Amino acid sequence: MKIIIVTLGSVGDIKPFIWMGRVLSKVGQHLVFLTNPYYEKQITTEGFEFHPIGTIDDYYIAITPPVTTGNKFKDKAEGVKAVKRLFNYLYLKPSKDIYDIVTRLKTPDTIILNHFCVYGAKIAAEKLNIKNININLSPYCLRPFKAVDSFSALIENRMVKVIYNFFDNQLIKKTINNIREELGLKPLKKNSAEWMFEGINWYLFPNWLLNFKLSNDLNTNFVGFPESLKGENNLPDNIMDFFKTHEKPILFTPGTAFQDNKNFFSEAVITLEKMSKPGIFLTKFKDALPEKLPENIIHAEYLPLEHLLDKCCAIVHHGGIGTCYEALKAGIPQLICYRIDEQKGNSHAIKALGVSNELTFKRVSSKLLLEGLEIIHNNDVLIKCNEISKKLHVERTEINLLMYFEKVQAI
Template sequence: MGNMVIVTHWLDGDVIPFVRIGKELKQRGHDVTLITHCHFEKVAREAGLDFRAWDTPEEYALLVEEMKGNKTDNSKENSYSFENSEFKQRYESNETRLKEFNIIAECCKRKDTVLLCKNRSSIAAYLVAEKFKLPLATVMMNPAEIESMLLYEQLEGKNDLPRLNELRSAVNLSSVGSWLQWESSAKKTFALWPNWYDTASEEWPSKIEAVGFPLEKGKEETKKEVPEKFKVWLKKNPNPVVITGGTTKCINDKFYSSSISACGMSGKPTVVLTRYKEFLPKKLPDNVVWYDYLPLDMIMPKLGLIIHHGGMGTLSGALSAGIPQLILPCYVDRPHNANLINKLGVGDFLYPVNWQPDKILSMMNNLQDDQIKNNCMKYVLKMKNNVGITNIADRVEEMAKDKKYIYSINSQYKIPVKLSGEHTSNNSQPKIKDLNQRLSNEQRARLLVNLRRREESRR
């Protein structure tokens, strides 16, 4: 059996899928080590995994605060806390990457090691794989990551290259000539969604295999208790609405207040689900209750509607449960995900500028349409065939048996058409860069969604 080393960063949505994959590999008899933030040690140990931490509890608490997404007092108008120089120095500097390199390398001394890592943030894992000639697979967590990295190459790739090569030199690796060539050189890259959800992976320089959503099911599923108090409430209040912004503090200030007001106006029984009570109004409407935790996947089939932030875990769970989704997206991948859910016909979305209670209530009512409910049931059937965890575990096991998966720089790299100049003249590059600097995170995300729509209309 192999030595599987899994590397990831950030919050629940970027870590829990890897815990599930690691659990499946462990059940197949492999040794599995998860390397991530200390907050996830308990859940990793419960899954039977060995564990190494990047940080201390105090350092992780600081990370959670810094990833809120709120604008910082001393920043540019369109700059957010996770974009500033202090954040980048603390979590993305070469010094940090070298510390991570040493932690990962300690876990990779066996010849039968396979590395599985989150793309982009797991730079140190790429270096370890190349240095010690190990198989490496990278994982795309959501479709927007692909477009954001292509955009990053176009706008910042050349600027970031000297820093990358300085890091490579520190571990005695030769320089590379392209950030994107290096980033896309893993012999296996997996997308944690099915092809019917999105086909954006076709734009990446190397092949990406869509394996499906990383949902637990059947023997894989970790059973969690639903509180008795909630069971009693649910029996009296069938088909409630759930409002959740996920497990992160990276949420717009108006998300909870506006959606709670809308649900209060509706009179529908509503559950607000967040571990951060400070985001909520001091007094909730009579028809609204709050829980800091409920096993969402277990209660979803009992819901009438879910209002959420647009995270991949929440939307895939709702697809599996067959419930309509109202997404209030801001930041990172969420606007793109909201657009995809709308295209599937199982939900709709509102951008923050439209987060007024009356507009949210109107959309809640629209989502009770019979056609939307029929579409939801269609995707319940599709989701029955979703075996993302099994698929990725199968592929990782295959990698342990074949040397062709050992990481090396892709000598066959071709510049993606998007970046080759066919669509954009060199003269327009300064304008594009200037525009990017003036856009907020939300505006960038909306721009990516609109560009995606335009390209699809041409196909």
């Protein structure tokens, strides 16, 4: 059977699909990977057949941060432009190319596994009559499908639909409907979430992470968190040497795709000094760092979190679901400084577990970081962290994935 995996986004949107590819290739499936060429080396190293979607320039344009002017209204407008840029260059622009590639690669037994925002894969599946599985990585995107079991839930449901419809009309539907018309498909009448989530859905997180009930109409298959990509390099010598003299540091990582981190790291330096704690700063954007770091702080462009976090006492991060998972598995408290709505949703879900604090990225200051990091001294939090870590270490995610895959094969 040929499985065409189609995903786009940051590292956190790519790794779960690599994990699925590893699991399915072990049982003899032929894996084909479609993503931005920025990740080509990572994909081909796995031995997967690779086909590029878009260009590396598209990726860098998509992740360009909004311009900061200091004017509240102008900054809001720049933020909207940044969201449009992200969706246009990562998810919308490649849609017709995805359809063309799938058309060329498909076989009678093809199945598509697509990221929940890769609209071109959904169009290809619909037009070419191919089975597709919509892969959802976090609880946030399930908001339109909350069970309406109270008046307040009804109001919230309607508000979410209004927001989605506005977002679609401003950004998505024109491009998608133009492609659909070109291919002889009817224009979308549903909002983009309802369209993408109709049919088979796999959720790469456990059902206990949801802090709300889902509608019975939604197809729900909770696979669980994807396992860490074991086989990545161990920690480098300079980091291991740092641990010898700096016990249990705090890790600060604002996300791989975000560049505007100067305030985040400068306030982190002050915070660590006041706490008399060592720290690790993780970013590939060196110009975001202070000119000179004190001796109790070390910088790295990249470190595998699965090898790092159990040596730390806490993590301060952006709220990406992959980072949330690695921190849960390591059993350490989290301070989540979220930027966008999806990260905010992830943050609320983690906070509801009793293992984190949160604040918006724009409000990051040494004062609020200090307050948020008081969590590392909270005994109840540490006990809860340990309980969840144990639970994740015994979950059988790979078995769940193969079980759901067998069900799809049988359809």
